[in-house]
Amino acid sequence: MKPVNVIEGAVSVLDRADVDTDQIIPKQFLKRVERTGFGEFLFYDWLRDGEISLESNPILLAGRNFGCGSSREHAPWALQDFGFEAIIAPSFADIFRSNCTKNGLLPIELEQAGCDAIAAAGRASIDLAAQRVGWAGGEAHFEIDPKIKDRLLNGLDEIAITLGQVAAIDAYEAERARFGPPNLAVDRLPAEN
Amino acid sequence: MTTPRTMFEKIWERHEVADDLIYVDLHLVHEVTSPQAFDGLRLAGRPVRRPDRTVATADHNVPTDDTPSARMIVDELSRKQVETLEANCAEFGIELFSLGSEKRGIVHVIGPELGLTQPGMTIVCGDSHTSTHGAFGALAFGIGTSEVEHVLATQTLVQSRPKSMRINYTGSLGAGVGAKDLILATIGRLGTGGMSGFAVEYSGPASEALSMEGRMTVCNMTIEGGGRAGMIAPDETTFEYVRGRAAAPVEGAEFEAALADWRDLLTDPGAEFDHEVTIDAAAISPMVTWGTTPGMVCEVADRVPDPTRFDNPADREAAERALTYMGLQPGTPIEELKLDRVFIGSCTNSRIEDLREAAATVDGRRVAEHVRAMVVPGSEQIRAEAEREGLDEVFRAAGFEWRASGCSMCLGMNPDTLAERERCASTSNRNFEGRQGKGGRTHLVSPRMAAAAAIEGHFVDIRSWS
Ligand code: SF4
Numbered sequence: 001m002k003p004v005n006v007i008e009g010a011v012s013v014l015d016r017a018d019v020d021t022d023q024i025i026p027k028q029f030l031k032r033v034e035r036t037g038f039g040e041f042l043f044y045d046w047l048r049d050g051e052i053s054l055e056s057n058p059i060l061l062a063g064r065n066f067g068c069g070s071s072r073e074h075a076p077w078a079l080q081d082f083g084f085e086a087i088i089a090p091s092f093a094d095i096f097r098s099n100c101t102k103n104g105l106l107p108i109e110l111e112q113a114g115c116d117a118i119a120a121a122g123r124a125s126i127d128l129a130a131q132r133v134g135w136a137g138g139e140a141h142f143e144i145d146p147k148i149k150d151r152l153l154n155g156l157d158e159i160a161i162t163l164g165q166v167a168a169i170d171a172y173e174a175e176r177a178r179f180g181p182p183n184l185a186v187d188r189l190p191a192e193n
Numbered sequence: 194m195t196t197p198r199t200m201f202e203k204i205w206e207r208h209e210v211a212d213d214l215i216y217v218d219l220h221l222v223h224e225v226t227s228p229q230a231f232d233g234l235r236l237a238g239r240p241v242r243r244p245d246r247t248v249a250t251a252d253h254n255v256p257t258d259d260t261p262s263a264r265m266i267v268d269e270l271s272r273k274q275v276e277t278l279e280a281n282c283a284e285f286g287i288e289l290f291s292l293g294s295e296k297r298g299i300v301h302v303i304g305p306e307l308g309l310t311q312p313g314m315t316i317v318c319g320d321s322h323t324s325t326h327g328a329f330g331a332l333a334f335g336i337g338t339s340e341v342e343h344v345l346a347t348q349t350l351v352q353s354r355p356k357s358m359r360i361n362y363t364g365s366l367g368a369g370v371g372a373k374d375l376i377l378a379t380i381g382r383l384g385t386g387g388m389s390g391f392a393v394e395y396s397g398p399a400s401e402a403l404s405m406e407g408r409m410t411v412c413n414m415t416i417e418g419g420g421r422a423g424m425i426a427p428d429e430t431t432f433e434y435v436r437g438r439a440a441a442p443v444e445g446a447e448f449e450a451a452l453a454d455w456r457d458l459l460t461d462p463g464a465e466f467d468h469e470v471t472i473d474a475a476a477i478s479p480m481v482t483w484g485t486t487p488g489m490v491c492e493v494a495d496r497v498p499d500p501t502r503f504d505n506p507a508d509r510e511a512a513e514r515a516l517t518y519m520g521l522q523p524g525t526p527i528e529e530l531k532l533d534r535v536f537i538g539s540c541t542n543s544r545i546e547d548l549r550e551a552a553a554t555v556d557g558r559r560v561a562e563h564v565r566a567m568v569v570p571g572s573e574q575i576r577a578e579a580e581r582e583g584l585d586e587v588f589r590a591a592g593f594e595w596r597a598s599g600c601s602m603c604l605g606m607n608p609d610t611l612a613e614r615e616r617c618a619s620t621s622n623r624n625f626e627g628r629q630g631k632g633g634r635t636h637l638v639s640p641r642m643a644a645a646a647a648i649e650g651h652f653v654d655i656r657s658w659s
Pocket residue numbers: 252253299300301320322539540541599600603604621622
């Protein structure tokens with residue numbers, strides 16, 4: 001993952017509440033087995049039908065509960081591939097927000113008034129280290145989990161970080177041998193031939 | 194005395210490996226959200242830490258026409274995705290139920306059915322409806338593909354602790370009103386973001402009275418209210434369901450030990466939740482969604498709402514857009530909406546009890562002339578059970594299509610989809626634009642309501658319908 005720090009530039013506005021991941025990347029494009037190339041399918045139906053127009057800019061300004069619905073990480077992949085580096089919204093769906101941070105796409109929660117001001121300004125600059133968004137005529141502080149912030153600023157691989165704690169995982173497993181089925185006791189499938 | 198704790202806190206605390214690092218007891222995998230995760234492992238040269246705590250199935254892309262094996266799937270990309278899953282599971286030593294297996298089915302249906310899902314566990318899957326498994330008093334939630342890779346590699350998940358909420362259902366559900374109506378009414382009341390950031394415990398007499406199937410329906414749709422996880426305390430209903438299943442603790446000393454442990458999970462009297470809500474279950478009617486989020490829902494006796502009545506401009510605009518998409522006029526009685534399709538299936542409502550209810554509703558009747566109706570069991574085991582009970586015959590005689598198991602028209606990643614502008618009564622969980630096919634119009638309802646709607650060709654109030 002590339003480190004994230006300062007993101008600056010024009011803002012694309014998608015002023016709708018409850019935009020779900022089925023809209024962000026419709027299901028027919030989930031069949032690819034790669035992580036890349038999803039940008040051209042972003043908001044496929046809405047863009048095709050002229051429901052919305054969306055420019056590729058560094059920042060997307062969205063409505064409340066953005067990214068609700070499915071856990072598909074294809075949604076942040078598509079947004080990022082399209083060109084977005086940060087999304088600003090009054091609120092995000094949980095899984096979507098988490099998926100964004102795993103890919104270095106920065107989700108920022110701001111109150112509606114701040115979002116409206118940024119939409120009007122048309123440009124913004126984000127400083128992750130300082131946890132600040134600035135725009136012509138205003139600025140606002142945003143919250144972010146310190147661990148996620150550190151991982152984003154340094155472009156760290158979360159799996160590598162956790163594997164650094166492998167001793168703790170080993171100890172945990174040794175101490176608590178059984179909760180739930182350790183061996184599934186269900187038949188193995190006959191091998192495909 | 195120790196401080197009283199909620200069930201959620203108890204499960205969370207016994208799974209903390211380190212700060213914000215949670216151990217995963219069971220990891221369920223399917224073909225759509227896993228290929229990139231396995232790729233990541235390969236690139237980094239990492240093995241799967243606990244293949245014995247990982248189980249995979251093929252569901253989203255599976256045609257429901259009895260295609261016998263992955264390589265016979267006609268759609269090229271679907272075939273490739275399922276074959277990729279087969280190759281990955283073989284390479285990493287993961288148990289897989291693919292096409293041709295009698296244990297295959299929708300991932301959230303087979304977990305409980307095989308006895309993999311048990312009280313007190315942490316369960317994750319690259320699918321938002323993982324919340325379903327919380328019906329057993331497990332902590333279960335959906336994760337993204339990066340997290341799937343993280344769990345495969347480490348058997349843990351980095352998670353910050355969600356807040357806790359309790360939804361108390363007082364009273365009891367009326368005749369003809371079921372778990373689906375209960376959760377739709379709840380989401381309608383709290384909104385699609387109303388449970389956001391919370392692990393939700395459903396409790397109270399109306400929740401305790403539900404069967405395991407009903408509890409799974411409620412927990413399943415927790416994500417539609419934005420909840421991180423939904424859970425219901427395990428009780429005798431739960432224990433009897435788990436007992437004797439393939440992966441359940443072995444009958445005898447092992448099962449008794451498990452029972453003692455499970456009984457310990459219950460929320461202590463006096464434990465505090467960050468938020469509590471009380472809902473009178475007795476006041477709930479059969480529900481029908483009219484819009485494009487599960488929160489846009491009303492009682493079957495209501496009329497399509499008038500967007501100008503919404504105070505909040507964002508809600509008004511969303512309602513207007515939803516009505517345009519759904520092709521609906523404000524003021525039209527819900528019962529007058531004419532249907533083209535009926536879908537009974539999905540991880541919300543495709544279990545044996547759902548099928549029994551639907552079959553009893555249509556027994557001896559005929560599907561309306563202009564309606565195409567289908568029933569898709571949630572798993573191959575449910576399909577076999579339904580066929581043993583003769584439910585398939587009841588459905589066929591009434592004019593329903595009886596299909597092989599899978600996600601089917603819940604999301605249309607397989608050949609089952611709605612055509613543009615087709616109106617569908619569906620027992621699934623999402624009525625988003627295009628969810629069941631581009632331009633398709635979905636109304637979410639319970640299995641009984643869907644079955645009766647198929648017969649009449651429009652919605653009816655199941656309570657007064659005969
Ligand atoms: S049935 Fe629908 S909601 Fe459930 S896992 Fe399949 S696609 Fe997802």
